[in-house]
Amino acid sequence: MPPFPEAAAHALRDSQQRHNLHKATRTIRAKRDALVAERDDWEQLRLSAEAIKNRTLAHLDEYLLQFEEAATAAGATVHWAPEAESANRIVAGLAIDAGADEVVKAKSMTTEEIGLDRALAAAGVDAFETDLAALIVQLAGDVPSHIVVPAIHRNRAEIRQIFEQNMGAFGRPAPDGMTDDPASLAAAARAHLREKFLRSDVAVTGANFAVAETGTLMLVESEGNGRMCVTMPKTLISVVGIEKIIPTWRDTEVFLQLLARSATGERMNPYTSTWTGVHRAGSGSGASVIDGPEQVHIVLLDEGRTDVLADPAGRSALRCIRCAACLNVCPVYSRTGGHAYGSVYPGPIGAVLTPQLRGLRSEQDRNLPYASSLCGACFDACPVRIPIPHLLTHLRAEVVDDEPAFPPSPERVAMKAASAMFGRPAAMGLGERLAGLAHKVIRGGPDATVPSVPGLAGWFGSRDVAVPPAESFSNWWSRTDGGTRESGDGR
Amino acid sequence: MNADGQALDGRALDGRAVILGRIRRALGPDRDAPPVPRDYAPASLEVGTPELIALFAERMEGAHATVRRVHDAEVAAAVADIAGRRGLRRIITPPGLDRRWRPEAGAEWLADDPPLTTGQVEGADAVLTAATVAAADSGTLVLDGGPGQGRRVLSLLPDAMIVVLRAGQVVADFPAAVARMDPARPLTVVSGPSATVDIELSRVDGVHGPRELDVVIIEDAAAEPPLAGGRG
Numbered sequence: 001m002p003p004f005p006e007a008a009a010h011a012l013r014d015s016q017q018r019h020n021l022h023k024a025t026r027t028i029r030a031k032r033d034a035l036v037a038e039r040d041d042w043e044q045l046r047l048s049a050e051a052i053k054n055r056t057l058a059h060l061d062e063y064l065l066q067f068e069e070a071a072t073a074a075g076a077t078v079h080w081a082p083e084a085e086s087a088n089r090i091v092a093g094l095a096i097d098a099g100a101d102e103v104v105k106a107k108s109m110t111t112e113e114i115g116l117d118r119a120l121a122a123a124g125v126d127a128f129e130t131d132l133a134a135l136i137v138q139l140a141g142d143v144p145s146h147i148v149v150p151a152i153h154r155n156r157a158e159i160r161q162i163f164e165q166n167m168g169a170f171g172r173p174a175p176d177g178m179t180d181d182p183a184s185l186a187a188a189a190r191a192h193l194r195e196k197f198l199r200s201d202v203a204v205t206g207a208n209f210a211v212a213e214t215g216t217l218m219l220v221e222s223e224g225n226g227r228m229c230v231t232m233p234k235t236l237i238s239v240v241g242i243e244k245i246i247p248t249w250r251d252t253e254v255f256l257q258l259l260a261r262s263a264t265g266e267r268m269n270p271y272t273s274t275w276t277g278v279h280r281a282g283s284g285s286g287a288s289v290i291d292g293p294e295q296v297h298i299v300l301l302d303e304g305r306t307d308v309l310a311d312p313a314g315r316s317a318l319r320c321i322r323c324a325a326c327l328n329v330c331p332v333y334s335r336t337g338g339h340a341y342g343s344v345y346p347g348p349i350g351a352v353l354t355p356q357l358r359g360l361r362s363e364q365d366r367n368l369p370y371a372s373s374l375c376g377a378c379f380d381a382c383p384v385r386i387p388i389p390h391l392l393t394h395l396r397a398e399v400v401d402d403e404p405a406f407p408p409s410p411e412r413v414a415m416k417a418a419s420a421m422f423g424r425p426a427a428m429g430l431g432e433r434l435a436g437l438a439h440k441v442i443r444g445g446p447d448a449t450v451p452s453v454p455g456l457a458g459w460f461g462s463r464d465v466a467v468p469p470a471e472s473f474s475n476w477w478s479r480t481d482g483g484t485r486e487s488g489d490g491r
Numbered sequence: 492m493n494a495d496g497q498a499l500d501g502r503a504l505d506g507r508a509v510i511l512g513r514i515r516r517a518l519g520p521d522r523d524a525p526p527v528p529r530d531y532a533p534a535s536l537e538v539g540t541p542e543l544i545a546l547f548a549e550r551m552e553g554a555h556a557t558v559r560r561v562h563d564a565e566v567a568a569a570v571a572d573i574a575g576r577r578g579l580r581r582i583i584t585p586p587g588l589d590r591r592w593r594p595e596a597g598a599e600w601l602a603d604d605p606p607l608t609t610g611q612v613e614g615a616d617a618v619l620t621a622a623t624v625a626a627a628d629s630g631t632l633v634l635d636g637g638p639g640q641g642r643r644v645l646s647l648l649p650d651a652m653i654v655v656l657r658a659g660q661v662v663a664d665f666p667a668a669v670a671r672m673d674p675a676r677p678l679t680v681v682s683g684p685s686a687t688v689d690i691e692l693s694r695v696d697g698v699h700g701p702r703e704l705d706v707v708i709i710e711d712a713a714a715e716p717p718l719a720g721g722r723g
């Protein structure tokens with residue numbers, strides 16, 4: 001994947017995608033704004049969510065241990081995966097132990113991040129995405145371009161074509177009468193996936209929240225494919241980033257009031273499922289039966305999150321609850337789409353989270369903090385108040401500080417000289433006299449600009465710099481005693 | 492990949508020790524975190540008033556469900572009417588469901604006791620279920636597998652879902668509902684029928700869960716059934 005500036009230029013040439021993105025982000029923004037305006041206590045909810053997440057992060061080790069203890073007591077098995085590789089190995093091993101050669105998956109950005117589908121395929125296990133958008137992306141051999149609606153870059157005609165061409169290769173083919181009406185396309189997906197839900201022994205999900213106090217996992221969704229995954233199979237495996245912890249059951253009231261409004265512009269998403277270990281159904285007259293999976297596994301994933309945690313400023317990005325509100329309001333994202341960011345986490349949050357998770361090493365990651373106009377809309381939309389613009393400049397500074405000092409770039413030399421000059425009055429005075437000299441050399445009318453300076457053609461190419469005045473302000477001040485002797489001693 | 496993953500003699504450390512070690516190094520000893528403010532609207536104590544029932548109905552209908560308000564003796568008639576209008580013939584009843592809610596004629600009743608097979612559940616047209624609590628302002632109802640609600644699969648595979656709520660189960664807002672949920676139980680929080688906005692953000696009802704959600708509210712009933720005990 002090329003760095004953002006190149007990838008964005010490419011994406012901007014795709015007029016169909018630009019049209020799809022414009023329509024979709026405008027729709028979702030309007031819905032979100034209307035429902036947020038309905039809550040008088042929106043700011044108080046945001047402040048509470050921010051504080052809960054900060055508290056969680058400050059005691060993350062303790063909350064993780066508390067979660068493990070509660071979940072284990074309820075019959076779940078907790079695994080710890082320091083890297084993507086270990087998480088993938090654990091999940092593949094559990095699927096194979098369960099005798100499965102296929103698994104159904106509920107949409108999970110975390111499993112996208114670690115490339116779980118590929119790792120399972122390498123282990124001989126087929127992974128079937130069951131969220132409608134994730135199915136579209138998988139059938140197209142594509143990658144997600146949005147955190148909440150991964151196929152936001154596709155329109156109905158494209159989706160119909162993808163279903164017609166590729167559904168048959170993975171199971172039940174698209175029905176003959178399928179049109180590009182969204183209801184017809186959703187019905188085709190329902191029929192295609194129903195047979196998979198009914199026969200699969202293993203499901204893999206993520207989780208939106210993991211409650212330390214109770215050992216509960218929570219899955220927020222709309223379609224019911226998540227409910228299928230936590231209900232139908234015998235074995236349930238959930239890959240959960242360590243930052244998904246929240247301390248108490250009561251905390252869910254804060255996040256569930258924020259999440260759907262921010263993500264899809266609904267008061268509440270159609271379905272939220274919770275599971276705390278293995279559940280026994282209240283029995284009728286017969287013996288007690290298991291309600292849902294008999295085996296519940298939870299894989300706690302680090303994969304760079306502790307590196308983010310180590311930076312007290314950068315840490316705030318771990319508060320993210322993946323609502324994607326920042327994507328929908330971003331003037332950059334809503335034109336380029338998600339692919340240009342080269343990460344499963346695109347948009348403003350991706351521009352600050354991805355380089356921190358991966359470590360600012362590649363050309364691509366070093367470019368991401370610049371994929372923004374710093375307009376600040378992302379902070380205003382963020383339900384957990386992540387100061388994304390501040391993080392972007394913080395990361396830009398890291399990128400610059402990290403650049404080799406040699407060979408020095410002309411811009412860096414100029415900035416260094418300016419810094420030295422502003423720091424010493426004598427040098428400043430000398431500089432001002434030199435600027436006056438430059439005025440005599442360049443001349444021109446009152447609005448004249450400096451045409452260019454040898455060695456800095458690029459810099460001057462996109463900037464209009466006024467010709468320096470004949471006399472500096474400080475010189476004028478001392479000559480006229482602050483303007484009291486305007487005529488002064490004559491010029 | 493990371494040197495942290497290896498002990499000095501090259502053996503892989505267990506993942507828990509690795510992650511906890513990294514967290515402790517990242518955070519250091521200074522763990523100050525300001526207290527959590529909870530200045531948002533507190534959970535309302537109001538329950539089951541006509542205003543709340545009306546708000547719940549408005550919000551649920553806004554999410555494409557239908558809501559009827561009936562008296563205690565009219566539940567079976569309302570269920571029969573829903574079944575008739577929607578053409579629901581085979582309807583599942585979870586263990587512990589109030590028998591008076593089930594009309595005598597018009598449908599074949601499949602009791603999940605002993606448990607039905609997945610094929611039987613899949614072959615049913617609908618489930619008739621109780622619920623645990625409902626939140627008016629978010630248009631939300633909650634199932635927890637207790638009496639009259641049964642296993643999760645019962646309200647998942649059939650195409651239609653008929654939920655009977657007692658007025659005393661309708662609370663004002665989501666925080667009040669959370670306070671009445673028991674996380675030790677398998678909770679399913681429902682705000683309208685299954686839906687997707689994945690294609691051009693245009694809403695389509697009924698992807699995997701029930702396409703049709705009908706709610707019947709008993710206006711003159713407290714939270715708990717008259718004879719059965721509390722939640723199991």
